[in-house]
Amino acid sequence: MSEEQRKELKRLLLKYTAALKTLETQISILIQDYEQQNNYNLVEHVKSRIKCLESAEKKLVSRNYEVTVENIEKHVHDMVGVRIVCAFLSDVYKIVEMIEKSETIQVYAKKDYIAHPKESGYSSYHLLVYVPIYLLDGKEMVEAEIQIRTLAMDFWASLDHKIQYKFQGSVPKQVQDNMYKCAIDINDLDHKMLILNDKMQEYKEEKDRKE
Numbered sequence: 093m094s095e096e097q098r099k100e101l102k103r104l105l106l107k108y109t110a111a112l113k114t115l116e117t118q119i120s121i122l123i124q125d126y127e128q129q130n131n132y133n134l135v136e137h138v139k140s141r142i143k144c145l146e147s148a149e150k151k152l153v154s155r156n157y158e159v160t161v162e163n164i165e166k167h168v169h170d171m172v173g174v175r176i177v178c179a180f181l182s183d184v185y186k187i188v189e190m191i192e193k194s195e196t197i198q199v200y201a202k203k204d205y206i207a208h209p210k211e212s213g214y215s216s217y218h219l220l221v222y223v224p225i226y227l228l229d230g231k232e233m234v235e236a237e238i239q240i241r242t243l244a245m246d247f248w249a250s251l252d253h254k255i256q257y258k259f260q261g262s263v264p265k266q267v268q269d270n271m272y273k274c275a276i277d278i279n280d281l282d283h284k285m286l287i288l289n290d291k292m293q294e295y296k297e298e299k300d301r302k303e
Contacts, residue, residue, distance in 0.1 A: 100161040101145075108142050110225040111172045111234035116140055118196045118223075119174060119238075126190060134183045134190075136243055140174045169220060172236035177246045181206070181286045184217050184240050191219060191238065198222040198233070206245075212268070213275025214249060216241040244278040244285075 119138065127133045148168045149159045157163045164171065176187055184206065192199050201220035209215045217240045222233040241249065252271060255263055263271075 097161060104161055104165055105142070107225060107227070107232060107234050108172050110227070111223040111236055112140055112142060112174075114223050114225060115172065115174055115197065115221075115236055115238075118194060119176065119191070122190050122194060126186075134178050134187055136177045136179055138174065138176050143168065143171045143173065169235050170237035172223070172234065173239070174236065175239045175241070175246075177241060177243055179243060179285070180289050181242060181282050182289075184242060187240050188217055188219065191221075196224065197238075206241075209275065209279075212252065213272040214252065215245045215275065215279060216249065242282050244282050248275055248278050 116138075123133075123135050123138075145164075148164050148171060151168055152159050152163055155167065157167055178184060178187065188202075191197055199219050199221050203218040203220075206215050206217055219238040219240070221236050221238060223236050225232050225234055248271075251274075255267060255271065259267075
């Protein structure tokens with residue numbers, strides 16, 4: 093890598109760092125505002141990261157792109173990533189709606205893998221967004237990805253990631269089939285927990301009325 097390329101990469105990483113900080117701050121504010129207005133915390137936890145360069149390079153190579161700083165910025169859309177994990181399915185869609193209403197975060201694409209899971213069984217809700225950053229040269233819009241999922245979905249995805257890493261992408265069919273069955277069970281569990289939560293809310297509202 094030439095000195096000029098190193099400078100370009102350093103500046104790109106600066107932009108990603110700035111975008112991640114902006115995204116983290118805005119999401120935190122939205123979550124706190126919702127909690128104050130509704131007396132209900134939607135979120136169990138939030139994780140964020142900037143994708144490592146090795147992963148970015150592998151993605152470019154898998155798509156037959158030359159590994160350059162320009163191609164990382166142009167073709168790797170999830171260099172900046174935030175994952176929001178909540179308890180219930182209904183919370184996922186409330187968070188999606190909340191982010192879509194944000195004047196800071198600009199949603200440009202949505203992928204509902206909850207309504208339409210991947211063949212592997214993977215479920216989550218993805219938002220592809222632009223985040224504004226302000227440097228000496230002025231305002232820039234940086235791409236980022238937000239994943240919103242339930243605790244159960246997050247557990248499945250974490251296990252699937254470990255399995256994919258262990259088998260280097262060549263997972264035995266029996267393992268794939270069992271993971272898919274687990275995904276079905278998790279989806280069923282999420283719906284049962286949602287019904288239970290709705291019942292709990294009904295009991296609470298009825299109790300409040302009587303008091």
